[in-house]
Amino acid sequence: MTDSAPTLRQLPRGRHHLSREEVVASQRERILVAMGEAMTEGGYVGTPVAAVLKRAGVSRETFYELFRSKEDCFAAAFDRVSALLAERLQGVIAETADADAFTRMDRILTAYFDHMIDDPASARLFLVEVYAVGPSAIEARMALQSRFVAVVAAMLGAQTAEQQFACATLAAAIGAMVTGKIAGDDLDGLRALKEPLIDLARRSGSVYGTAFAG
Template sequence: MTESMRQLPRGRHHLSREEVVASQRERILVAMGEAMTVGGYVGTPVAAILKRAGVSRETFYELFRSKEDCFNAAFDRVSKALADKLQAVIADCVDTDALTRMDRILTAYFEHMIDDPASARLFLVEVYAVGPSAIEARMALQHRFVAVVAAMLGAETEDQQFACATLAAAIGAMVTGRIAAEDPESLRGIKDQLIALARRSGTLYGNAFA
């Protein structure tokens, strides 16, 4: 269990009010994702989140207006974590060849899903049960993933950008299906197939394998 997920000690402690609130908020956001692996968004009451997070109902509503507001904050948290990880890998791959770049980026993406399936389920599966604002955020995340794929494959033309959008959608669908089926480990088996597909496609997706 991470430091942020531990309940604060009872009685006096040396944490500031801001640190206490930050700890409570983090525990709630993590608990949101974990609770939904049991009942899904619709079947997860606030009480289930409170029990996992170890906070009171009063504390929850001091931080979030509703369960949907909490979900949106949890979505922002997990999508930022994924975006930060991919951007760090991309920055490290600037001077590498296309094969190495694609291998490292896809490895980071799939390992992120495997290491934290609760978060993956939150932003890939449960998001569609929440409402229009959550779906809009999911589409924005997908657009950012398209940009990652386009950069990875050296897309320059409009046709290549469109091809990358279709590839990103296909990857997203495959990942979503495996997360929904509670089989994230199977993601390891599709990386090499995706790389082989990109290499066979010539300049369809971009100029990386031209």
């Protein structure tokens, strides 16, 4: 599970041997985690910078030394959670390169859903609150969705343009369903999506790719 801001806040008391760079990195990470956690209560629009500062345990001066604005902080938090998700999925993709289609899809979807369940505040940040921020945040969200489409296409062995399009529609459907579960705080419902999705891919034959064809 991803560390919460209160956990990350605990730097050594008194004199320590941390460099200035290490202190700043810790402060920045605490702020980014706190941004996601604070928005679970008030959403992006209803979350003032003061609420983020309180959770992160940093001063307003420190915040504005690191970020130009709340939107700039959100963008950095979005990049952080996107990178963490990509790293987790790429690891599983590499590990299952030689696995059968069922195992591969099961492992990848498990990693994807577990990532959301392990850190629902971050999941809400890039799935739900992103649409309240503005055009640049939505553009970043669409770029992330394109990367997820690539994961789905590789997972299902899409080769033709038609299969790529089918995978794009499946990825969009998965994203919409996951967003609904996160928005509704329905983590059990999120877990329950995996088996029907695998069954759908199996029953669809070559619609999405070669993984379950034949």
